[in-house]
Amino acid sequence: MIPPTSPSRSSDARRVRALVTLGDSTTVGLGDPLPGGGWRGFPSLLRDALGGPAEVALTNLSRSGARMACVRREQLPGALAAHPEVAVLCVGMNDTLRSDFDPVVLRGDCAATVSALRAAGAHVLMLRFHDHTRVFWLPAPLRRALRRRIDALNTVTDVIAAGDPHGIGVLDLHLIPGGYERATWSVDRLHPSERGHRMLAAGFATLLAGAGFAVPQPVSLQCSGGRQVSAADRAAWLIVKGVPWLVRRGRDLGPVILEGLVTELVRGTPASG
Template sequence: MALGDSQTEGLGDGDDLTGLRGWADRFADHLVRHSPGLRYANLAVRGRLAHQVRAEQLAPALALRPDLVTVVAGMNDLLRPRFDADEVAGHLEVMFAALTAGGARVATLTFPDLTRIIPVARPLSARVPALNARIRQAASRHGVTVVETVHHPVVTDPRLWTPDRLHASPLGHQRIADAMAHALGLPGSDDAWTRALPPPDTQAPGTRQAAIAELRWAATYLGPWLARRLRRRSSGDTRTAKRPRLTPVHPPSRPPTAQPDRDTPHPAKEPT
């Protein structure tokens, strides 16, 4: 079972017309190859803050009595003006405690350095390590497995992110799924997800090109995101979980493949 926000829902990997996949679905595909009869639910909804994940998803998760649960939340909180690392980690810890007390094995992950992905986020640079430290502490108290993505430079490679820079690309989602499998010690998993991608086919943009790209990104993604914040709206206001019940996962005909390890275009996604 997967709890969380847009990253766990799968934004950046598919679309709302053809269906979202995402790292949690890819991880379930890995699991079912070793656990025939696996049933899987994904309660994640885009735009949710940590307290909303706790309020809306914890009780339904406990009612379904899962054996394995992933809990990933806090990125949306990081981007809010009134961010409180202790408060966010507190909501995560309540979920860790309740789920492990119910007999579930629980896994979570740390967050990458936002400033390597979004240069304008430098004023928020201290928030990520503060939250990551508290996630580790809460996880340690409840025997929760932590996927340490933050320690590996590849996680901020632009090719692992969609153009909005907030959601993983299909390749990025596959890397997260592989990281989760490796952290949990699943058969056939290894540390290949930590390895750097091959050099890109294109040269890095010059200073002027980079500046133009930043302005274009701000107009396309940052502006609409700020407008929603001012209106106190979220991209998930009318959304519900895509997979609210435990249903069977059918083994893929072959191991899931990500997009090639090179810079490829992705459809634009609006930040949550």
């Protein structure tokens, strides 16, 4: 369990007045529903830690299904127009789940996005992704294929961050205590639960405090203000969205599974997961 973020109010700490978040459905806030509808998610929780809506302008440009190229093409212009002190980039998992996954192309889009944000003066926060197969069941061949792709995605992050270690902070989800616990994930096991979103916000806030930014309020890991997900909600998700999603991804990644099986047979790799 990550401890709640310690407030940082040092007189020489830099205040964040404009926060931009770019990415996919996790950045939209999926998994952290609000009682009146819609989503909250880590962007709002991080904004509150940095001073709240009265002091920090949050521009959340994310959309469900976005890939790295979408962020560069569709979200980056709006991010630059917001003149952020801090920009959070949370994207890439949708790329790993598509049959046209190309780490070289992904690296080009990611590098261009981060370079543009840094050139505009933003401190950039990125993610190293966890082993998603530890929280979401997949058939063994698909599990192995996804692990390889997540490794490739994390390598892209590592290379880009290493080129600007003072201007880029990286939150490693694999190392967050409690990150693989069931309560950290929503019913779909693809998006963080409210608790998971709070852990993300706390992790990002800690990185910002370490980089010299003011974090006036701690990020509490105590769940509050969200809508409790019921057993009926879980059943509805499984029927309406869960099974259709698995069918779509199975079709899309069928060639990937076949290629992985052939590679393993050639190399003599055991077929077990």
